Structures are given as C-alpha cells and as structure tokens.
Amino acid sequence: MPKETYSVTTPIYYVNAAPHLGTAYTTVAADTVCRYQRMNGKDVALVTGMDEHGQKVADTAADHGMQPQEWCDSMEPAFRNAWEELDIKYTDFVRTTEPRHAVTVQDFWQKLYDKGYLYKGAYEGWYCVHEETYYAESDLEKNEDGKFVCPDCKREVQLMASGEENWFFKLSEFQQPLLDYYESHPDFIRPESRKNEVVSFVSRGLKDLSISRSTFSWGIPLPFDEGHVAYVWADALLAYLTGIGYADESREGEFDIRWPMQYHFVGKDIIRFHCVIWPAMLMAAGLPIAYTVFGHGFLLTKGEKMSKSKGNGLMPSDLIKVFGVDAYRYYFMSDVQFGADGSISMERMVQVYNNELANTWGNLVSRVMNMTKKYFDGKVPNACAHSCENPLKPLADELYQKYDAAMERVDFSGAAAAVQELAARANRYIEETEPFKLAKDPEKQDELECVMYNLLEAIRIIALYMAPFAPHTSEEVYKRLGLGSIQDVEDIKAATEWGQLPAGNPIEVGDPLFPRLDVDNLPELG
Ligand code: MSP
Numbered sequence: 365m366p367k368e369t370y371s372v373t374t375p376i377y378y379v380n381a382a383p384h385l386g387t388a389y390t391t392v393a394a395d396t397v398c399r400y401q402r403m404n405g406k407d408v409a410l411v412t413g414m415d416e417h418g419q420k421v422a423d424t425a426a427d428h429g430m431q432p433q434e435w436c437d438s439m440e441p442a443f444r445n446a447w448e449e450l451d452i453k454y455t456d457f458v459r460t461t462e463p464r465h466a467v468t469v470q471d472f473w474q475k476l477y478d479k480g481y482l483y484k485g486a487y488e489g490w491y492c493v494h495e496e497t498y499y500a501e502s503d504l505e506k507n508e509d510g511k512f513v514c515p516d517c518k519r520e521v522q523l524m525a526s527g528e529e530n531w532f533f534k535l536s537e538f539q540q541p542l543l544d545y546y547e548s549h550p551d552f553i554r555p556e557s558r559k560n561e562v563v564s565f566v567s568r569g570l571k572d573l574s575i576s577r578s579t580f581s582w583g584i585p586l587p588f589d590e591g592h593v594a595y596v597w598a599d600a601l602l603a604y605l606t607g608i609g610y611a612d613e614s615r616e617g618e619f620d621i622r623w624p625m626q627y628h629f630v631g632k633d634i635i636r637f638h639c640v641i642w643p644a645m646l647m648a649a650g651l652p653i654a655y656t657v658f659g660h661g662f663l664l665t666k667g668e669k670m671s672k673s674k675g676n677g678l679m680p681s682d683l684i685k686v687f688g689v690d691a692y693r694y695y696f697m698s699d700v701q702f703g704a705d706g707s708i709s710m711e712r713m714v715q716v717y718n719n720e721l722a723n724t725w726g727n728l729v730s731r732v733m734n735m736t737k738k739y740f741d742g743k744v745p746n747a748c749a750h751s752c753e754n755p756l757k758p759l760a761d762e763l764y765q766k767y768d769a770a771m772e773r774v775d776f777s778g779a780a781a782a783v784q785e786l787a788a789r790a791n792r793y794i795e796e797t798e799p800f801k802l803a804k805d806p807e808k809q810d811e812l813e814c815v816m817y818n819l820l821e822a823i824r825i826i827a828l829y830m831a832p833f834a835p836h837t838s839e840e841v842y843k844r845l846g847l848g849s850i851q852d853v854e855d856i857k858a859a860t861e862w863g864q865l866p867a868g869n870p871i872e873v874g875d876p877l878f879p880r881l882d883v884d885n886l887p888e889l890g
Contacts, residue, residue: 370406371625372398375634376415376458376603379435380424382442385696385708386631386663386670388450388680392693393660393702393776394629395452399832400771400779403856409622411607413458414443418596419493422582432582436461446680451689451835456607460584460599468606469599470587472649473575476533477588481648484589487530487574490521496596498574516633531576531592538644539570545643551656553639555703558632558659562639573598573641601642604628604654624652627774635659658774661705663696683713686886690834691717691878697833698780710886717881720780721834724787725826726878729841731794732819733873739803739812744846744869747821748814756793756822757862759786764857767829776833783829790822820845821865828853828860837877844872 374394377387391412398410415421416436425435440459447454458465476482490499492514499521504512512521546552546563553559576592577583583593602610608622609615630638638657646653662669684692695716700706736742748754763782770778793815802812824845831838831850842850846869853859 366621367405367407369409369622370398370401371409371411371608371622372627372629373604373607373625374410374412374454375630376413376460376600377443378418378420379414379416379439379443380420382439382679383446384670384679385683388446389663389696389700390629390631390660391447391452392450392696393774394627395450395454396693396697396776396832397627397771397774398453399835400856403828403831403850403853403859404768404771405854409456409608409625410452410454411456411458411604412447412452412454413456413603413607414440414460415596415600415603416459416461417583417593417599418496419577419580419582420496420596422580423493433461449681449684449689450693458603458607460603462606464612465599465603465606466584467611468602469584469594471611472602472605472645473594473598474587476645476648477586479648481534481537482531482575483534484529485532485572486527487532488525489523491524492517492519492521494519500571528577528579530574530578531586531589532572533575533598533645533648535573535641535644536570538647539566541647542566542570542640542644545647545653549653549655552643552653553635554656554658557703558635558639562635565636566640570640570644597637597641598645601637601645625654626656628654628657630657630659632659632661658703660702661700663700664705664707665709667707686881687713687717688836688878690837691721694721694780694830694833697776699777702774702776711883714881714883714886717878720784721878722876722880724784724791725830726837726876728787728791728794728819728826729823729844730873730876732790732816732823733844733871735799735803736816736820736871737873739799740816742871742873744820744865744867744871745813745817746867747817747863747865750810750814752811752814754814754818756786756790756818759789760822760825760860760862763825763829764860768857771832779829780833783826786822786829787826790819790826793819793822817865817867820871821862824865825860825862828856840874840877844874846870846872 372394374391394410398408402408422432425432428435490501490504490512492499494517495514503515504521505515507513513519514521543566553562575595575598576586577595578592581593584599586592586594609618628638643653695713699716763786766782767779770782797815799812799815802808823841827838827841828850839850845865
C-alpha cells in the first residue's frame with residue numbers, strides 16, 4: 365500500500381537579509397513535525413524557499429550596488445547553510461526566480477484570467493514596501509511629523525496614485541465563500557485566536573486586490589499582459605505549488621497526491637495572506653485548500669519582536685556554537701508554546717539545557733551506560749524474566765498515544781514534556797533501585813539485570829521520541845546501544861513497544877551528550 369502523504373510548508377522567506385532566530389523558528393517547527401511524521405510512516409514533503417521578487421528585494425539589492433538577481437544569488441548560501449546547520453530536511457527549496465516557478469505563476473494567473481476573475485483598473489492608495497502590503501487609509505497611523513506610517517512596521521507608506529494601471533483579482537467576490545469555508549472547516553485557521561481575527565477582518569468586507577505592477581520590472585511577467593509583473597504575494601504563495609511539482613512534467617503525479625497539504629506554518633504577521641488571499645485564489649482556480657494554516661506567535665527578546673530589519677539579536681549559528689544544534693532545536697520547540705508569543709533569553713536557554721538535557725536526559729544515558737560497562741562488561745543484560753515491578757513500562761506504553769496526540773496538534777511543548785516525564789522517572793528509578801548496591805550482592809544479580817535492562821530499554825525508547833527534536837544525539841544514543849539508524853524507523857509506534865532491545869548488544873559509554881554549561885561568558889541575545 366502506498367504511504368499516506370504528509371506535506372508541510374514554511375514561509376518562502378524574503379532575501380533582504382539572512383535567516384535569523386525568528387525565521388529559523390518556523391523552519392525548525394516544520395522540520396520537527398515532518399521528522400516525526402516520517403517516523404510515523406508518512407511520505408513527507410517539506411517545502412521551503414526564498415521570496416526574491418518585489419520592491420523590497422529590488423531596493424535592498426540597489427542599496428548594495430547590485431542587480432536584483434545578483435543579490436538573490438548571493439543570499440542563497442546564507443539560507444541553505446542556515447537550514448543545513450539546523451538540520452532541516454526539506455524536500456524542495458523553491459527560489460521564486462527559478463524558471464519552473466515562473467511556469468507555475470503564469471499558468472495559475474492565466475487560468476484565473478481565462479475564468480474572468482481579473483480586470484484592469486487604476487490603483488490609488490497606500491503601499492508599505494517593507495511589508496509589501498496595500499493598506500486602506502483608515503488602517504494607517506501617523507508619525508511625529510504627521511506622515512502616514514504602516515500600522516505593522518511603522519515605516520512611512522508610499523502613495524500609489526500615478527494613474528498606474530494594475531490587474532485586479534476579484535477578491536471581494538469571495539467574502540461569503542470564505543466565511544462559509546471558515547465555518548465548515550474549523551481546523552483551517554489555528555490557533556483559535558487567529559481564526560477570530562481573520563473572521564472579523566473578512567466580515568468587515570473585502571476589496572479587490574491589485575495583483576500586478578507595471579512601474580517596475582523585478583517580477584514574473586503576466587502572460588496575458590507582459591508589461592505587468594505579478595505582485596510579490598501573487599507570486600510567492602504559488603511557490604507552495606511549485607514545491608510539490610505543480611505544472612512540472614518531470615514530477616508527474618506528485619502534485620495530485622500531495623495537494624491539499626496538511627500544514628502551512630507561518631508567523632501571525634502573515635496570517636491574512638494565507639487565510640484570506642490564498643484560499644480565495646485557490647477557490648478561483650478550482651483547487652482545494654490546505655487543511656490548516658497555523659499562525660504561530662513571535663519570539664520576543666526584552667519584550668520586543670526579534671526581526672532581521674531591527675537586527676536585534678544573534679544569528680542561529682551564534683547559538684548553535686554555544687549549545688549545539690540539538691539543544692537549540694529542543695529549546696525553541698519545548699519552551700515556547702507554539703501559537704503564543706514567547707520570550708526567549710539566554711538565561712532560560714541555559715536553564716532548559718542544564719535541567720532537561722544535561723541533568724535529566726544526558727545524565728541518564730551516562731549513568732546507565734557506565735553501569736552497564738562496569739557490571740555487565742558493556743553488554744545489554746537479559747530482559748527481566750521474573751515478575752519484578754517495573755514502573756517504566758507503563759509510562760513507556762502510554763507514551764505513543766500522548767506524544768502522537770500532541771504532535772498532531774503541533775503542541776511541541778506537550779510532546780517534549782511527555783518524553784521528559786519518562787526520562788525523569790528513569791532517573792528516579794535509579795535512586796529507588798540503587799543498582800550500585802545491587803551490584804555488590806551476588807544474590808541480587810537477577811534483580812540487577814532486570815533493573816539495568818529496564819533502564820537501557822527506556823533509553824532506547826526516549827531516544828526515538830527525542831529524535832524529531834534532537835536528531836544527532838538520538839542517533840548517537842542508538843549507535844551506543846548497538847542499534848542501527850533511527851533514520852530507518854518508519855513505524856515509531858511499533859518501534860517503541862517495550863522489550864525490543866536485544867540482550868547481548870554491545871554498548872558504548874561515549875562522552876556526555878550535553879556537557880553542563882556555565883552561565884558566565886555567554887553571548888548577549890538582543
Ligand atoms: N516572503 C514572505 C512570506 C511569503 S510566504 C508565501 C515573508 N517573508 S519573511 O522573510 O519576512 O518571513 C516572515 C516569517 O518569518 C514570519 O511569518 C514568521 O514565520 C517568521 N518570523 C519572523 N520574525 C519572527 C519572530 N520574531 N518570531 C517568530 N517568527 C518570526 O513574510
């Protein structure tokens with residue numbers, strides 16, 4: 365039977381600056397859930413990429429004395445390297461300047477043109493280049509000089525009143541269909557708070573959307589009017605289709621099995637594009653709509669949103685140097701409730717690292733491996749053949765259900781907490797059973813075997829559940845238990861059933877997985 369597909373996107377990031385902690389956050393979240401779903405037997409696609417067109421990128425290139433294409437090419441390594449460093453296993457990386465993406469965009473808008481959803485008109489109104497967004501005057505704010513500024517980024521907005529003719533998409537026709545869709549698909553916009561925001565926005569009425577520009581040329585020409593290039597959002601959203609083979613003959617059939625996707629992961633700043641414009645575009649094209657748009661919160665430092673333009677903050681690689689990639693991923697996923705804004709700090713990162721990774725998980729592995737080496741000559745002892753009490757098994761037995769339910773809701777903190785519970789219980793089990801005392805009494809050899817087997821088996825199971833968060837260390841633990849690669853696991857439910865660690869397997873002690881960190885001399889976070 366073919367595997368069930370599971371497809372996810374990150375935003376297609378603007379290339380005006382390199383990825384920072386905020387953009388890395390969305391990408392790590394998407395990768396974490398994808399890694400889990402691969403282990404859960406799904407055929408996973410993870411689409412990410414670079415949003416290269418539009419005025420903002422053209423302006424940034426000019427500021428650097430470069431042509432736009434040259435600037436975009438120069439930024440590609442920054443994105444690819446950041447995702448490699450963070451261990452992101454994407455299946456497609458779409459650059460919106462690639463010819464294959466132009467095919468998607470032109471095919472899509474031609475369809476909407478043919479269906480009568482587009483018309484030409486003059487746009488008069490306000491535009492924020494930084495947000496690449498049109499605003500109604502009633503939504504704008506004023507700065508100290510009395511000038512209109514963007515309500516989101518507070519930069520001055522531009523008046524577009526040059527008599528420029530644009531192509532418009534009849535978005536206003538979709539007000540009721542969208543409201544009906546939200547009503548009949550309660551999981552389309554998550555979390556709930558974002559849904560309320562979108563419903564109230566759409567209820568106030570929708571204006572038609574200008575989807576082309578003719579005063580500059582940095583974009584994809586519309587096939588029915590080549591003097592116009594697609595508005596950057598009318599281009600970038602379609603990268604989600606390009607990333608799974610839309611209009612690509614060499615990927616025959618892929619689009620049909622992957623669309624509609626399970627999740628678009630986005631920050632709350634771009635929820636309206638994904639929950640209003642995007643589904644309306646798809647409805648007009650006669651395509652189904654992704655199951656869920658999940659709008660997560662912002663990472664805050666000292667109460668402020670981290671952003672690449674403000675430059676407040678470190679780059680992912682600065683933190684990876686201190687904590688390592690696994691701890692980086694684990695911290696952001698476990699400590700910030702996905703969906704809500706979350707303050708991050710170096711102090712807290714050190715705390716989570718030391719408590720949950722060094723003391724609980726890493727220490728458990730070190731202690732148990734060391735004892736196995738000492739008492740059993742570095743070999744996994746026999747599993748318990750008696751009816752000894754084993755408090756770890758019931759916890760392990762219910763872990764799949766808890767963890768899977770949390771991952772299905774993309775409640776990463778919940779999933780991480782469920783694994784921590786087993787690791788903490790295993791540490792307590794060592795205190796309770798005192799294997800170091802059992803080892804001194806030859807009559808207690810059987811009991812010692814049982815205890816040590818239970819601990820090693822708990823470690824194997826924890827490694828599996830930790831893998832989506834912390835892939836390197838889990839792989840390392842698997843290796844130290846004399847097992848194959850976690851990457852080959854395709855049925856985590858079956859793989860975590862109790863009692864599969866083979867007796868006699870040689871184990872390796874190795875270095876501490878998470879050496880304790882000193883709080884002094886850490887870099888500043890913002
Ligand atoms: N190019 C558009 C997206 C087009 S998708 C078809 C864009 N790009 S962006 O580079 O500005 O990325 C925005 C995304 O980065 C946010 O939606 C969010 O996912 C992430 N974040 C940026 N700053 C963030 C925080 N401070 N905290 C959390 N996520 C943040 O918008």
